[in-house]
Amino acid sequence: MHHKHLLLASTALSLASGESLAEVLASQNDSLSVLNSFLADEQAFINTLSNTPDITVLAPSNGALSSLPQSVVDRIGMDPNFLSALLNYHILNGTYYAAWLAGGGPHQLLRTLLGPAPPYAVVPGGQRLLAAGNGDDNVVSLRSGLQSAARVELTDFNFTGGTMHIIDSMLTLPANLSTTLLVGGYTAAVGALRQGGMADTLDGDDTPLTVLVPSNAGFAAVGSLVADMTAEDLQLVLGYHVVQGQVLYAATLGNEEGAQTLQGGDVTFRREDGGVFVNGARVLVEDVLVANGVVHIIDNILNPLSPKATPDPTLATQPPAFSGASSTGGIPFTTGVTVPPTDPPAAVTATAPPPPPSIPSAAVAPMRTAAAGVAAMVGGAAALWNL
Ligand SMILES: *[C@@H]1O[C@H](CO)[C@@H](O)[C@H](O)[C@H]1NC(C)=O
Ligand SMILES: *[C@@H]1O[C@H](CO)[C@@H](O)[C@H](O)[C@H]1NC(C)=O
Ligand SMILES: *[C@@H]1O[C@H](CO)[C@@H](O)[C@H](O)[C@H]1NC(C)=O
Ligand SMILES: *[C@@H]1O[C@H](CO)[C@@H](O)[C@H](O)[C@H]1NC(C)=O
Numbered sequence: 076m077h078h079k080h081l082l083l084a085s086t087a088l089s090l091a092s093g094e095s096l097a098e099v100l101a102s103q104n105d106s107l108s109v110l111n112s113f114l115a116d117e118q119a120f121i122n123t124l125s126n127t128p129d130i131t132v133l134a135p136s137n138g139a140l141s142s143l144p145q146s147v148v149d150r151i152g153m154d155p156n157f158l159s160a161l162l163n164y165h166i167l168n169g170t171y172y173a174a175w176l177a178g179g180g181p182h183q184l185l186r187t188l189l190g191p192a193p194p195y196a197v198v199p200g201g202q203r204l205l206a207a208g209n210g211d212d213n214v215v216s217l218r219s220g221l222q223s224a225a226r227v228e229l230t231d232f233n234f235t236g237g238t239m240h241i242i243d244s245m246l247t248l249p250a251n252l253s254t255t256l257l258v259g260g261y262t263a264a265v266g267a268l269r270q271g272g273m274a275d276t277l278d279g280d281d282t283p284l285t286v287l288v289p290s291n292a293g294f295a296a297v298g299s300l301v302a303d304m305t306a307e308d309l310q311l312v313l314g315y316h317v318v319q320g321q322v323l324y325a326a327t328l329g330n331e332e333g334a335q336t337l338q339g340g341d342v343t344f345r346r347e348d349g350g351v352f353v354n355g356a357r358v359l360v361e362d363v364l365v366a367n368g369v370v371h372i373i374d375n376i377l378n379p380l381s382p383k384a385t386p387d388p389t390l391a392t393q394p395p396a397f398s399g400a401s402s403t404g405g406i407p408f409t410t411g412v413t414v415p416p417t418d419p420p421a422a423v424t425a426t427a428p429p430p431p432p433s434i435p436s437a438a439v440a441p442m443r444t445a446a447a448g449v450a451a452m453v454g455g456a457a458a459l460w461n462l
Contacts, residue, residue, distance in 0.1 A: 099234040109140040131167035132239040139244045160195035163188040170237040173230035176215040177208035193281045197367040220249035221258050249364040251278040263294035266408030271309030284368035285318040291406045293375040298407050300400035314338035315379035322368045325351050325361035340379050348388035355384030
C-alpha cells in the first residue's frame with residue numbers, strides 16, 4: 076500500500092517535469108483544438124519535433140487559425156511543401172522562455188527550423204523571425220514575412236525538448252522580393268527592377284541576398300535623372316544595391332562594415348547616433364524578411380560612382396547621392412506597378428477572439444481540400460511597415 080502510493084507519486088512527478096510535446100499540446104486543447112485536430116494528420120512532423128531538442132514551438136491559437144485568409148488556406152491544401160515550410164517556420168531553433176524574449180529588446184532575430192527549402196526559404200542557418208519585447212511584462216510581439224505581426228499570448232508551456240508559446244496570429248512565410256516590396260508600397264523600386272530586367276531574377280534567386288531598397292521618396296528626389304536611364308544604366312545602379320551570397324541583418328552589422336555588390340563596387344555600413352547607414356543613405360526600415368534573404372529600406376538611391384559617400388546622422392533625411400538631379404514631381408517607374416490586393420489581415424489584435432464554437436471540422440476541412448490558390452503568400456499580410 077505504502078509503496079504503491081510512493082510509486083504513483085513519483086510517476087506523477089516525472090510526468091509533471093517531463094511532459095512530451097504531444098502532451099503539452101493536448102493539455103492546452105481549449106486554445107489549440109483547431110491546431111490539434113490539424114496536427115492529428117501530421118504525426119511524422121510531431122514525431123520529428125519530439126526528437127529535436129532545444130526548440131520553441133509557436134502554436135497558433137484557435138482565434139489565429141479561424142481568421143486565416145482564404146488564400147493561405149488554399150495554399151496549405153494545395154502544396155504540401157508550403158505546409159511543411161510553414162510548420163517549420165513556427166518552430167524556433169533554441170528554447171526561448173517568454174521572460175527572455177520580453178527582456179531581449181525591440182529587435183531580436185530568431186532562427187527557425189525552416190532551413191534552405193527553395194523557393195520557400197533560401198537563408199543559411201534557418202529563416203529568421205523577429206521578436207520584440209517591452210521589458211517589464213511578458214509582452215512579446217513577432218514580425219514575420221510581409222511585416223505581418225503576431226503576439227505571444229500564453230507562454231512557457233514546457234515540454235521535454237523545449238517550450239511552447241501560444242500566438243494570436245499565424246506567422247507569414249517571407250515572400251519573394253517583388254511581392255514583399257509591393258505589399259510594402261515600394262512601387263518605384265519594383266518598377267525600376269522590372270525596367271532593368273532584374274525583378275524576376277532576384278525573385279527567383281536561390282542565392283541568399285541582401286537588398287538595399289530606396290523608398291519611393293528616394294526615387295522621386297532624383298526623378299530628373301532616373302527617368303531617362305536605360306536598362307543597362309539601371310542594372311549598374313540597382314546592382315550596386317544588391318549583395319549576393321550574404322544575408323546581412325542590420326542587428327549583426329558592424330560599424331564600417333563593407334560588402335561587395337552585384338555591380339562590383341563596395342558599399343559601407345555604419346552605425347551612428349543610433350541609426351544604421353549605408354554609404355550616405357539612412358536605413359529607414361531594417362530587416363524586412365524575404366524568402367531568399369533580407370531587405371533594408373533606405374532613404375536614397377546609392378550612387379555607384381560615390382562609394383566613399385558618408386552620412387550626416389544629424390539629418391533626418393540624407394541628401395541625394397546624385398548631384399544635379401532633382402525631383403520632377405512624380406514618383407518614377409510606378410506606371411503600371413500595382414499593389415496586389417490583400418485579404419483582410421488575420422487576427423493581429425492583442426486579445427484573441429473567443430474560441431469559436433465547434434470549429435475543428437469546419438476549419439480543418441477547407442485547409443485540406445481547398446483548390447486553386449490565389450496570390451498565396453500575399454494573403455494575410457498585416458503590412459505593419461513601421462513596427
Ligand atoms: C480537443 O477539443 C476538441 C473539441 O472540443 C475535441 O474534439 C478533441 O478531441 C480534443 N482533443 C484533445 C487532444 O483533447
Ligand atoms: C540549430 O542551430 C544549430 C546552429 O546554431 C544547428 O547546428 C542545428 O542543426 C540547428 N537545429 C536544427 C534542428 O535545425
Ligand atoms: C518553464 O521553464 C522555465 C525555465 O525553467 C520556467 O521559468 C517556467 O516557469 C516554466 N513554466 C512552467 C509553466 O512551469
Ligand atoms: C513572386 O511571388 C509571387 C506571389 O507569390 C508570384 O506570383 C511570382 O511568380 C513570384 N515570382 C517569382 C519570379 O518567383
